[in-house]
Amino acid sequence: MSKDLFKLFEAMSKTEGPAFAEWTNTMLRYQSDMAKLWLGTALHGEDAADETRDRRFGAEAWDEGIFPILRHSYELTAKAMVDMADKANLPDQEQQKLSFYARVAADNMAPSNFLLTNPEAQQLAKETGGQSLLDGYQNLLADLEKGYISTTDEEAFEVGKNLATTPGSVIFRNELIELIQYEPMTAKTRKAPILIVPPCVNKFYIFDLNEKKSMIRYLLEQGQSVYTIAWRNPGPEMGDHSWDDYIEDGIFEAVKVTSAVSKSNAIDILGWCNGGTMLTAALAVMPKDLKAKLGTATFLSSLIDFSDPGQIKVFIDQPQVEAYNQRLKAEKVAPGRDIANAMAMLHVNESIWNFVVSNYLMGKSPAPFDVLYWNADTSNLPAKWYSYFVEEMYIANKLKKPGALTLCGVPVDTHNIDLPCYFLAADGDHIVPWKTSFTATKLVSGPTEFVLTTGGHVSGTVINHPAKTRRKFWTGGKTGGDADNWHETAKLTDGSWWPHWLDWLDTHNAAERGPKPKALGNKTYTPMDPAPGTYVLEGV
Template structure:
């Protein structure tokens, strides 16, 4: 920063502060509509008004400093702007007890009880190396009021358990459905409760449903790679689903990084293995990684290289680290809101099943994480035929010649839908694209038709231009789930009698769903 720039910054800072505090004290603050300052104490008292004016001036000054990043290359400029805004949000007076009039008043009203509650919670979260709780953690229990659908584990190895669910119809589709969830989250987003469960909905529609439950690896005890998750994970699950489901083929549905694993798995299948896949559905899945979306803030070569020693030393990418990174993308909603309510105000923490699931994090093997970030996110090699090799087999996503449906969400900040559309030109089979309203989770796996107020777009023109696709697509009201059922039935609508028992003589039921892997307690730090 040269002297002229420094002087200009100082002059702007002085004018900002003088204009703020010379203005009418009773004038409404531009921050008065901000959810962080919605309580009347921020505008009804001189102290609150002073704090808002101070914060407005400080934020404006910080943004002036941030403007010095305009000369940086585009990615570095985005990273710079992100951390400047993160610092501005972190320094909000609402985040500190002595500069939060609402917290001070709450402490007076409760005779200090709110302080005791908040400090106790903070110490508990610090011990767990966790973010502020987003849901009442005592209300939910996996296998009871979460993941409640009846089924059995019919296979397990060191990487995953395979769950088969009890049919809810007398006749089921002849081709069973195998769901591949992300290995960075636990599978029960697909089966939260009876009112939201995608699994239960599919069973009611006559599908014979299987799902993979990835094991949560312990630090220092795992060396599994991307290839292991492809061959000993997805390939094995496809093989077992065919055997237990008494079918030559399966319909494959995958989500997020589970979709990347599924695409890799099909991309290295030999002709006989690929005959087992009747169709492939990819939920919010990148095959082309040319645009990372908001997650790209954390993904560049210097940051990945700097973080690699920590990952290698632990042997895993800790689930809590990933959760914190995702929360930082929308810090006011995902971090500071709960920080204030839990610690400063001592509010009761309400139960929220989706947020409970989101906080129930899982580790990722270090080898798998580094392979994924380096080869897909940094080098974008999944889209290049033969650029990657797994156990001596060249990966080629153009070999995916089965019917494919790519489902993405319009407000997804983790996997941008405009980039997922590019997968249509990379696979060689008949492929379709469906865009639903909502976010990464709320638009896809939690979108029950009985409660959905969303809509979705289908039948867009064959173009890689996302705006042209959306403009030419047909918009329909409701959940996309019934649309998927119609799509897969057009591929094969044969039905057979529902199985009377789960598993087979060769692969008997091992334990009731949701299985032991999903509830295994593993340190996340």
């Protein structure tokens, strides 16, 4: 980060013309505003500092004593830093990195983050006789021991006890995956099963958090037959596992077993996030006899075109990747905690400093929150898998180019995907921008349906239960133009997109409903451990 901030001053020394004039004006405004603040304070006291809209300074304590001027000084300084960074006129990637890290640096120096400059923390310490500081110190020691900041009460949750509780059984296991079949919840079930391909960077049970949020349980309640992959959490001994392994031993095997157990050649397969990207690659190279076992493909917040990968682009360029590769050589895996930390930096106030202030300065314990528990329950990635993903797809953007990649011995061409495809994106997704996701509709050859939901990467997609939802979604826009044209011509509907998707499945993969199976698995694939299985319990 320090190198990126140094580029600001380097660029300032080399820039001439309009950019330099803008910098000069920014500095003059900053100096003028600071002078007015200090002069006003000297003459009028507390009235000199303007009101703030920043929630970090919303408490009454920030309006007393020296704190109004301290807060306003910070706001003026942070704005000047960000404005100057934004006007550095560097090449696109360098400019994005500089602007991003300037904001991170500005957020890091907020007076609310430190005990000596946080009146709320000081006031609470006085009221509790210092107990809040002692509690905060204990919270800090506990987090240092486990290596990350607590964002939820982790003792309140246990996978298989109050998370991932939908009944089912592991019916297949190899070195890489467990395949779980869930028990039907209706007397009759749809004969075309749904097979879920979750991302391998997170645990699959985001699809089955609890009864009120579980997508898997909802599908079962609607008479669907549901299977899901549970990826193993790889250790260093699995560092050489590649995309070929994840496709052949993961997705291909899951399709074979699901088809054999369900006796169906019309599987509705669904992938989310990098699970959707892996599914894209798998379908592009899938043998014809295996593809014949599928009816439709659904992609949630998934990229084929990586030309605009969203905010995470600031972490992905050749110098950063080469530096990280040195760590991969030693550790053999990309630790899930590294990826979680990077995602947290995208919203540093909400995901990091909010908990630092609450946990350590205020001495509070975080409240139970199942989504944050899942988010902290990270999974590693094999070094070989990770490097291929970042270098060949994120940086080189080869997945969308016919023949640019070869997987499982077959040149990758996404136009080989001739199944009906349902693409779902979220308008608040900072990891997979919806407009980039929209480009996938032109990179496959089968009929496509694009749907845009309100919400974020998780909250708009897999956490979108129709009961009491506040979400909305757009459908039916014109797909001949760009994403903006689609959006302008699309219809907005209140509610969750889940029922719309199930209607789409019935339209594009008509399947009868019949008596539910008497038992899970079959003679070849007999039930093993009960859901959620054993792989999901493996830690990092």
